[in-house]
Amino acid sequence: MSSAPILALENLTMRFGGIVAVNALSFTAQRKQITALIGPNGAGKTTVFNCITGFYKPTSGIIRLTHDDGAQYEMQKLRDFNISKQAKVARTFQNIRLFPGMTALENLMVAQHNALMRASGFTVLGLLGVPSWRAAEQSAIDAAVFWLKRVGLIDRADDAAGNLAYGDQRRLEIARAMCTGPALLCLDEPAAGLNARESAALSELLLSIRSDHGTSILLIEHDMSVVMEISDRVVVMDYGVKIAEGTPREIRDDPKVIAAYLGTDEEEAAAVMEAEA
Amino acid sequence: MSASHPASSNGSEPVGAAFILKKAFLSALVALGLFSLMIGVRTEAGQSGQLEYWTRFGDLASLVAAVFVGSIIVELLRLWLGPRGGLGSFVPPSVQSGLSIAGRYLAPALLIFTFLVPVIFYNQRYILDLGILVLTYVMLGWGLNVVVGLAGLLDLGYVAFYAVGAYSYGLLSTTFGLSFWICLPLAGILAAFWGVLLGFPVLRLRGDYLAIVTLAFGEIIRLVLINWQDVTGGPNGVSGIPRPTLFGIPLTPGEGGLAAMLGIPFSPTHRIVFLFYLILALALLTNWVTIRLRRLPIGRAWEALREDEVACRALGINITTTKLTAFATGAMFGGFAGAFFATRQGFISPESFTFQESALVLAIVVLGGMGSQLGVALAALAMIGGFELFRSLEVYRMLVFGLAMVLIMIWRPRGIVGHRAPTVFLEKSKSISSDLVKEGHG
Numbered sequence: 113m114s115s116a117p118i119l120a121l122e123n124l125t126m127r128f129g130g131i132v133a134v135n136a137l138s139f140t141a142q143r144k145q146i147t148a149l150i151g152p153n154g155a156g157k158t159t160v161f162n163c164i165t166g167f168y169k170p171t172s173g174i175i176r177l178t179h180d181d182g183a184q185y186e187m188q189k190l191r192d193f194n195i196s197k198q199a200k201v202a203r204t205f206q207n208i209r210l211f212p213g214m215t216a217l218e219n220l221m222v223a224q225h226n227a228l229m230r231a232s233g234f235t236v237l238g239l240l241g242v243p244s245w246r247a248a249e250q251s252a253i254d255a256a257v258f259w260l261k262r263v264g265l266i267d268r269a270d271d272a273a274g275n276l277a278y279g280d281q282r283r284l285e286i287a288r289a290m291c292t293g294p295a296l297l298c299l300d301e302p303a304a305g306l307n308a309r310e311s312a313a314l315s316e317l318l319l320s321i322r323s324d325h326g327t328s329i330l331l332i333e334h335d336m337s338v339v340m341e342i343s344d345r346v347v348v349m350d351y352g353v354k355i356a357e358g359t360p361r362e363i364r365d366d367p368k369v370i371a372a373y374l375g376t377d378e379e380e381a382a383a384v385m386e387a388e389a
Numbered sequence: 390m391s392a393s394h395p396a397s398s399n400g401s402e403p404v405g406a407a408f409i410l411k412k413a414f415l416s417a418l419v420a421l422g423l424f425s426l427m428i429g430v431r432t433e434a435g436q437s438g439q440l441e442y443w444t445r446f447g448d449l450a451s452l453v454a455a456v457f458v459g460s461i462i463v464e465l466l467r468l469w470l471g472p473r474g475g476l477g478s479f480v481p482p483s484v485q486s487g488l489s490i491a492g493r494y495l496a497p498a499l500l501i502f503t504f505l506v507p508v509i510f511y512n513q514r515y516i517l518d519l520g521i522l523v524l525t526y527v528m529l530g531w532g533l534n535v536v537v538g539l540a541g542l543l544d545l546g547y548v549a550f551y552a553v554g555a556y557s558y559g560l561l562s563t564t565f566g567l568s569f570w571i572c573l574p575l576a577g578i579l580a581a582f583w584g585v586l587l588g589f590p591v592l593r594l595r596g597d598y599l600a601i602v603t604l605a606f607g608e609i610i611r612l613v614l615i616n617w618q619d620v621t622g623g624p625n626g627v628s629g630i631p632r633p634t635l636f637g638i639p640l641t642p643g644e645g646g647l648a649a650m651l652g653i654p655f656s657p658t659h660r661i662v663f664l665f666y667l668i669l670a671l672a673l674l675t676n677w678v679t680i681r682l683r684r685l686p687i688g689r690a691w692e693a694l695r696e697d698e699v700a701c702r703a704l705g706i707n708i709t710t711t712k713l714t715a716f717a718t719g720a721m722f723g724g725f726a727g728a729f730f731a732t733r734q735g736f737i738s739p740e741s742f743t744f745q746e747s748a749l750v751l752a753i754v755v756l757g758g759m760g761s762q763l764g765v766a767l768a769a770l771a772m773i774g775g776f777e778l779f780r781s782l783e784v785y786r787m788l789v790f791g792l793a794m795v796l797i798m799i800w801r802p803r804g805i806v807g808h809r810a811p812t813v814f815l816e817k818s819k820s821i822s823s824d825l826v827k828e829g830h831g
């Protein structure tokens with residue numbers, strides 16, 4: 113197994129006209145760990161995700177991904193769909209993006225598109241209905257069923273995704289991302305809008321994805337209970353720059369982080385903390 | 390708003406006579422504006438080419454009055470039918486379940502009936518011709534359905550591929566003497582090739598822009614056909630296109646013809662019946678391929694594209710090739726239909742491939758319920774059959790027809806078959822309500 117971190121950002125900068133949404137950001141995400149990316153609203157977290165997953169071309173900087181076998185990809189050079197197809201990076205969206213008019217099962221089948229395309233002989237063998245295609249289709253259904261069970265949605269397999277409850281849609285989106293067989297899973301605020309019980313179930317799901325499937329996770333999250341409980345490392349951003357990095361404990365006590373969240377300056381925050389202690 | 394929610398307004402927002410009258414008055418005013426030139430003044434070229442016109446204010450007045458009364462009736466119906474304002478919500482559940490059972494048997498019944506049409510109406514040439522026409526549009530509708538209904542790409546220039554197919558067969562058969570059965574796949578391939586060529590530049594465009602560019606493409610093809618005289622014959626078209634043969638056996642009188650070989654007396658109806666089954670087979674092939682494609686990864690990717698393009702990219706789906714395959718597949722079916730058209734008519738000219746054809750086929754797809762195979766077939770039957778039905782009304786045909794379209798779109802805004810059937814299921818296939826299914830944006 114490669115010893116390099118699964119994901120390394122080097123001086124990533126993203127400009128929109130005059131706005132510098134991400135400014136010379138560098139950090140790494142370790143293999144088979146959960147790395148949390150936190151920061152106040154508008155800090156540039158989603159922009160980082162969009163650069164990693166090819167929706168934005170970064171203004172400058174390098175985003176390097178290293179697979180277990182040592183194969184390296186530079187995301188800023190890949191075409192958008194190849195980031196999922198070759199580099200094996202899957203993501204979810206801050207505002208859920210399912211296929212609402214397709215069933216939960218169909219959503220998970222679409223996620224296995226590239227594998228199924230190959231199995232269907234780029235449609236030719238599939239049209240003829242050859243046995244190898246049928247077998248591949250069945251195993252894709254099995255994989256979908258596995259993930260539907262895993263996220264507790266097996267009873268809703270044949271229901272339209274748009275008809276699912278909010279929390280169910282969030283979990284279905286994670287299941288769909290996992291169906292692409294990712295090396296790195298990027299989750300944009302997966303706990304947003306979930307109740308306490310659902311958040312706890314989500315933490316448990318993410319921990320098991322990391323330990324049972326060996327998938328590395330990059331997580332944007334505002335819900336600090338989830339972040340503190342499951343992440344191995346935390347990177348804090350504010351105004352497009354990294355202001356802190358460390359274990360959840362270190363981050364919790366960092367005056368710079370508290371200042372960023374409270375919107376005050378550093379000395380004041382330090383004073384508040386000392387007063388509390 | 391208040392008119393469509395009378396139950397909830399509950400007197401707080403009065404849906405009184407004043408409101409209804411005001412709305413009726415406005416509608417009548419619009420009608421007056423629209424019809425004053427269309428109906429009020431009739432112009433014609435006189436014997437020596439001079440302009441002759443006369444007024445028809447009586448007709449105009451009665452039409453405006455009809456709109457006024459009609460508007461009142463529509464509003465009253467809405468009031469009476471309840472909040473959703475649609476007839477669909479008014480149908481009691483028992484009738485709805487009855488309808489769904491009827492729906493299940495409708496497709497097979499329709500298919501069997503279609504197979505029997507030449508037997509039942511053997512002596513009615515008019516019905517057979519109409520049947521061929523309807524089936525041609527069913528096939529075109531199914532072809533366009535791949536692009537518009539499944540992939541959600543609005544294509545206003547579908548007739549271009551129909552034309553490419555027709556001219557491919559027309560020119561290949563008249564200049565190189567190739568037979569219909571060789572030209573048919575060639576016509577499909579050439580049309581698909583044009584589909585890809587069109588696809589490349591327009592792939593980045595979405596929504597209205599895509600519609601406009603495809604519209605322009607349809608016109609360009611027609612203009613090329615008119616102006617490239619050396620090859621296409623220009624406005625005179627291509628004539629003397631060979632009729633199809635039953636795998637080499639011509640359907641002609643005399644020696645070597647099918648009738649002579651079978652030892653039965655020759656009748657021109659044989660060829661009509663043959664053409665009927667030919668287009669039926671082509672349409673069914675289109676249907677079969679489309680149904681299969683929907684269950685293959687490519688078809689699911691088309692539908693996913695219609696639902697959410699951004700999510701598709703995040704799942705590693707190559708948007709470009711996926712759109713191109715949709716364009717090419719739809720174009721290929723259009724090309725097949727075009728080759729059939731050419732062999733049936735024996736003569737083609739650019740006049741047959743105007744924007745009106747594209748609009749008609751698109752109307753069939755939209756009316757049928759985007760994405761539904763049965764809906765498209767029913768819509769083609771209703772549109773083409775309806776057109777013939779109203780023929781006796783002469784000048785008012787288009788008017789009645791337009792009115793019927795408007796009424797259907799009020800009643801079923803998502804088309805005749807408004808729900809989507811899943812392509813795969815674990816326990817039970819539950820049809821998905823049209824409210825959830827996206828229409829696409831490109």
Ligand SMILES: Nc1ncnc2c1ncn2[C@@H]1O[C@H](COP(=O)(O)OP(=O)(O)OP(=O)(O)O)[C@@H](O)[C@H]1O
Nearest residue numbers: 128131133151152153154155156157158159160206
């Ligand atoms: N496509 C864009 N065009 C212009 N500005 C953009 C674009 N995308 C993001 N921005 C800007 O970049 C900054 C960072 O936005 P981003 O969405 O990355 O924040 P975030 O950290 O994800 O915030 P939140 O926690 O609210 O989701 C914002 O000021 C935003 O307005």
Ligand SMILES: [Mg+2]
Nearest residue numbers: 157158159206
């Ligand atoms: Mg964000």
